[in-house]
Amino acid sequence: MRVMVMVKATKNSEAGLMPSEKLLADMGNFNEQLVKAGVMLAGDGLHPSSKGKRVRFSGAERKVVDGPFAETKELVAGYWIWQVKSMDEAIEWARRCPPPMPGEESELEIRPVFEAEDFGKALTPELRAQEARLAAEVARQRKA
Numbered sequence: 001m002r003v004m005v006m007v008k009a010t011k012n013s014e015a016g017l018m019p020s021e022k023l024l025a026d027m028g029n030f031n032e033q034l035v036k037a038g039v040m041l042a043g044d045g046l047h048p049s050s051k052g053k054r055v056r057f058s059g060a061e062r063k064v065v066d067g068p069f070a071e072t073k074e075l076v077a078g079y080w081i082w083q084v085k086s087m088d089e090a091i092e093w094a095r096r097c098p099p100p101m102p103g104e105e106s107e108l109e110i111r112p113v114f115e116a117e118d119f120g121k122a123l124t125p126e127l128r129a130q131e132a133r134l135a136a137e138v139a140r141q142r143k144a
Helices: 021-036 087-096 116-122 125-143
Strands: 002-008 040-045 053-058 061-066 076-083 108-112
Touching: 002 087, 021 040, 021 087, 087 108
Parallel strands: none
Antiparallel strands: 002 076, 002 108, 040 076, 053 061
């Protein structure tokens, strides 16, 4: 199963406070463990929401909203995509993570990523073929 592990934002991350050399080293070591175990598929930190945008959908209307966004506890400061056998395995890895926001209370949120079989009959053979074509194209572009 794949999961997305989100590092929740804090006042310091939203203020643009950069991680210390120690935190970068600790996270680098943790990421190395994830990679060696075949768990980590992707992961990155995100700039504060002040550098972000949101696009709101209301029927056919699209509205762009500039950051920053008010509810820090609802924001994401970084993420990983992990391949694990179960949610329990993801939790065990998360427990091994260095505190992502030293000096502040911080939180990781773990959520399963939808897999094709989760969509049942709604994901027709044609839509499955389209997904496979798109995945192959993304892989080709990443190699180029």
